[in-house]
Amino acid sequence: MIDRTRLAALYAREQASFVSAHPRSARAYADANHLFGQVPMTWMNKKAGAYPIYLDRALGNRVWDLDGFEYIDFALGDTGAMAGHSPAATVAAVQHRASDLGGITTMLPTEDAEWVGAELTRRFGLDRWSFALTATDANRWAIRLVRAITGRPKILFNSYCYHGSVDESLIVVGPDGEGMSRPGNVGEPVDVTVTSRVAEFNDLEGLERQLAHGDVAAVLMEPALTNIGIVLPEPGYLEGVRELTRKYGTLLINDETHTFSAGPGGATRLWNLEPDILVIGKSIGGGIPIGAYGLSAEFAASALARTDLDLIDMGGVGGTLAGNPLSMAAARATLENVLTDEAFEHMIATATLFTEGVQAAIDRFGLPWSVSQLGARTEYRFSNPAPRDGTESNAAADGELEDFLHLYLLNRGILLTPFHNMALMSPVTTAADVVAHHVIFEQALGELLGS
Incomplete structure (x- = not known):
């Protein structure tokens, strides 16, 4: 036309x-x-x-x-x-933290962090939380944890998904139905098919075919695709994803960075989803950089019980500015008073x-x-x-x-x-x-x- x-x-x-x-x-x-x-x-x-x-x-x-x-x-x-x-409550909290209290970044915890973790648990249901500066970093750290706990090397994504600049996620379904690097990918460290598998959103048959290889540590997905245009889940699809991941011993990570728009507890609460890990970022800080990932109590206990994993220093799950007092103050004010x-x-x-x-x-x-x-x-x-x-x-x-x-x-x-x-x-x-x-x-x- x-x-x-x-x-x-x-x-x-x-x-x-x-x-x-x-x-x-x-x-x-x-x-x-x-x-x-x-x-x-x-x-x-x-x-x-x-x-x-x-x-x-x-x-x-x-x-x-x-x-x-x-x-x-x-x-x-x-x-x-x-x-x-610049929502007023967030601005006031940031100004108070930076001007009155001081200490924008200190590598020390604040009580605000526990408040934010408890509020995220109320909204999304995940029991334990850790913080980053972006959802990209939160996704990267979640990927490292699931690989360590499962002993499996690959992460499965949906074609044309959005998980920030995570290298593993830049995979799409090719003409032969198998994975290939997303067109335009810049400087991939290895062929993306070495690290990742892919299935189309709303395709349970394709998902099961990939999970059957037995090498997928986790499915990292948005409950609805967002950055390629909104693609909503068909009836029964998300329930089928959870059933298949459990069948094949694969963990499930929901990235709610964009799907938080679904409601105060994102798509996870709205659709009664049960992920093992949940990632969120951007919006919960009211404009101040932040990311977070939540773990089920079972998964968190499994990770902390692994004495061979250095989760304090060399575990690849840190960052000097992560969890800083300014981000925590902003997130608390935003979640408590704005969103x-x-x-x-x-x-x-x-x-x-x-x-x-x-x-x-x-x-x-x-x-x-x-x-x-x-x-x-x-x-x-x-x-x-x-x-x-x-x-x-x-x-x-x-x-x-x-x-x-x-x-x-x-x-x-x-x-x-x-x-x-x-x-x-x-x-x-x-x-x-x-x-x-x-x-x-x-x-x-x-x-x-x-x-």
Whole structure:
């Protein structure tokens, strides 16, 4: 249904408008001669405009750039700012820790850490917790532990999963149905098939075929795929994963870094899941770096009983800044006062309004698209029915169409997550914010389709 000539012309118009309106961001980007790729992290070059917009300030679900434009932020730091930018309770706790108490990093425990661990147990059910600075590190350390305890070398992932920059996870299902390195993987230390196995999400038969090799220490998975577009589990799939992992003596790790959007206890509580280990990061610190992994009581006891494992010094499960007082204070304040059970009720209700409005627009224009919701997170895809696994989801991408929609929205004050068409709600996102998106989204579709 998309006229590609019309799409290209509209995109060129939006690019010209963007460049004209953002001269200060243009200068900042042009002057970034000492940065690799001209940005602090190369993924900041994932942009629909000619260059990134540069941040001036942010508060709540609003962002202002150097050129003075205000945006309704549905990206929210790709979940890192799910609590909203600079939530008051978190800011106060950080200021108190840094200014009044002092001791931002000390390699000493604080009482806040136990409070955060107890709260994570209440929400997710895992008994023992340890902390990192990112979910990537938490995943890496969990992988080392499961390999040590099981004596098995491989970790199984879903094709096109997201677990940060964990080397083992960059594996996809190839044309022959077996694993291969994910396209674009940079400098893999070894062939990823040496360390990993892979099965498609929602494919229990493929999962069992891989587990039957008997060399998989753990399945590390998101309860729903998120970073390749939301792919929801089919009825019975997650229960089947747990049954198969137990059948083959394989541990189960749930990565809730993004699926925390499902509710105050993530998908694990919402769907009554029973992982052996759970990983979370980003959002629980309210913008301050943190990651965490939780262990079942049984697994924690097994690890601590291994006198041959140096879990204190050389165990590969540490980091000088991990568990620092500032991160712990931020996490306590965020979980206690910001990302509360009541806040999630509001966030999910707002996301439902977003989902319903996008679906109504899709129906009104007769587009063969779909929209999926995972609690406070919603996303539209350029396919219908919605993709059921990572490979289908990757194939449904349309970079040209996505860039046009993102830039059209940005030029009119709406930010979506740059990696895909995902919108995330914060505790302060309002119904009016959602309506503002829908008005502009429908304008974009009307111009694109000539309606």
